[in-house]
Amino acid sequence: MIDAENKLKALQDKYSLTGQSLEHYLEGLLLSNYLSYWDYVHLDTLLSLQNPRTDFPDEKIFIVYHQITELYFNLCLHELDQIANNGVDIQENGHVKGNFKELSLEFFKERLKRLNRYFDALIYSFEIMIEGMQKEQFTKFRMALLPASGFQSAQYRKIEMASTDLVNLVHKDKRDQLFAYISKKEVFDLIYWKEGAIDADTHKKTFTLKQFEKKYADDFEQFAQEYDGKNLWQKYLELKRTGGVDDELIELLKSYDHKVNVAWPMAHMRSAARYLEKKSGKSEKATGGTNWKKYLPPRFQMRIFYPELYSESELKNWGKN
Ligand code: HEM
Numbered sequence: 001m002i003d004a005e006n007k008l009k010a011l012q013d014k015y016s017l018t019g020q021s022l023e024h025y026l027e028g029l030l031l032s033n034y035l036s037y038w039d040y041v042h043l044d045t046l047l048s049l050q051n052p053r054t055d056f057p058d059e060k061i062f063i064v065y066h067q068i069t070e071l072y073f074n075l076c077l078h079e080l081d082q083i084a085n086n087g088v089d090i091q092e093n094g095h096v097k098g099n100f101k102e103l104s105l106e107f108f109k110e111r112l113k114r115l116n117r118y119f120d121a122l123i124y125s126f127e128i129m130i131e132g133m134q135k136e137q138f139t140k141f142r143m144a145l146l147p148a149s150g151f152q153s154a155q156y157r158k159i160e161m162a163s164t165d166l167v168n169l170v171h172k173d174k175r176d177q178l179f180a181y182i183s184k185k186e187v188f189d190l191i192y193w194k195e196g197a198i199d200a201d202t203h204k205k206t207f208t209l210k211q212f213e214k215k216y217a218d219d220f221e222q223f224a225q226e227y228d229g230k231n232l233w234q235k236y237l238e239l240k241r242t243g244g245v246d247d248e249l250i251e252l253l254k255s256y257d258h259k260v261n262v263a264w265p266m267a268h269m270r271s272a273a274r275y276l277e278k279k280s281g282k283s284e285k286a287t288g289g290t291n292w293k294k295y296l297p298p299r300f301q302m303r304i305f306y307p308e309l310y311s312e313s314e315l316k317n318w319g320k321n
Contacts (some may be wrong), residue, residue: 053144058137065128066150072118073155079111079118080162084230103235105244112232112252119259126267130274138275142287149288150268151197152212154219161224163260164233164305171195172302188224192303196295197288206289232256233306250309257305262319265298272296 008022015022038044049067052059086103150156160169167178171192178187197209228234236253239245272292276284286292294300298319307315 052141054141056137056141058133059141061128061133062138062141065125065132068125069122070153070155072122073153073159076115076118076159077155077162079114080159080232083108083111083232083235084162084227103239105239105246105249108235108239109249109252112249112256116252116256116259119256119264123259123263123267126264126271129271130267133275135275139284142275146287147206147208147211147289149208149286151193151208151288151290154212154216157193157216157220158223159260160303160305161220162227162231163256164231166191166224166228168233168305168307169303172300184225184228185221188221192301196301197290199289200285200291208288236306253306254309257309261301261303261305262298265296265301266319269296269298 011025012022015025050060050063052063083103087107166184166187167175169192170178170187170190171194174190174195177190194205194209194213197206197212198204199206232253236245236249239249272286276286276292278284283293290296300319302318304310304315304318310318
């Protein structure tokens with residue numbers, strides 16, 4: 001009873017702080033329904049979001065697995081946001097609880113471990129794409145999806161921008177154009193995927209890229225600006241300046257780098273090889289129109305978030321095994 005009285009007192013304090021009445025809230029509590037699992041996770045809405053464009057049953061697997069991936073990407077952005085902003089303020093009774101003003105090594109490492117787990121789950125589960133659909137069905141239903149491509153995943157691009165400085169995302173053939181006086185906007189324009197999505201036949205920007213830029217260009221520029229000083233690499237440097245880093249943090253960063261830029265792209269590449277490679281040795285055109293055999297392999301892309309953390313031979317052999 002004493003416990004209940006204490007809780008009532010605490011509630012009274014909470015509401016009076018904002019000039020509200022506890023009695024009204026108690027009345028609402030008496031009248032309100034119990035929360036159910038299905039309402040909490042919005043199950044009906046969730047299961048109403050799969051809308052295949054054809055009657056091939058395997059198209060459902062393709063849609064659902066993309067959605068699962070996007071949800072994991074969202075969790076990644078959630079962790080990246082917390083590292084960038086030194087944690088979140090947890091509010092209780094109108095007061096900020098927790099002291100997250102400075103990024104601590106422990107907090108950074110815990111969040112990095114989460115990021116690595118999410119990517120492990122994605123890498124491991126990619127088998128669902130590689131082996132889990134009938135090729136005969138895939139080659140048919142994909143034609144109903146033109147010109148859409150996973151290339152247009154905005155969250156994937158944001159994960160990259162929140163993980164490293166923009167210069168590390170510049171296309172490898174354009175890195176010699178990086179001079180000290182080049183503006184942030186100019187660096188942004190040299191990002192690898194803008195260069196990579198050139199139509200294999202026409203050598204012009206693919207329609208898929210044009211549409212992607214039309215929808216997200218402003219959002220991306222704003223996001224890139226926001227993370228300029230607080231992406232993972234900048235946060236690492238910030239801790240390093242105060243002597244707050246250790247070997248485990250470095251290993252976690254390298255492992256994250258490898259998962260995002262080698263292991264996941266390799267798993268993804270295997271799915272492209274399974275479905276788009278023809279027996280004749282020729283290959284199907286990708287829905288996004290890139291020369292995918294040259295564009296996708298990590299050893300050609302040479303995307304590395306933290307080049308400063310590797311030896312010369314590690315850099316030379318990036319993506320080769
Ligand atoms: C059978 C399954 C898949 C195939 C055959 C496939 C094929 C391709 C191809 C050919 C590209 C190059 C762009 C283009 O020209 O279209 C691409 C890019 C991409 N796809 Fe997939 N994909 C598959 C599954 C997925 C899944 C499940 C995701 C998860 C969201 C995804 C995300 C991406 C991303 C992020 C890119 C851009 C990669 C980069 O720019 O380096 N793909 N995909």
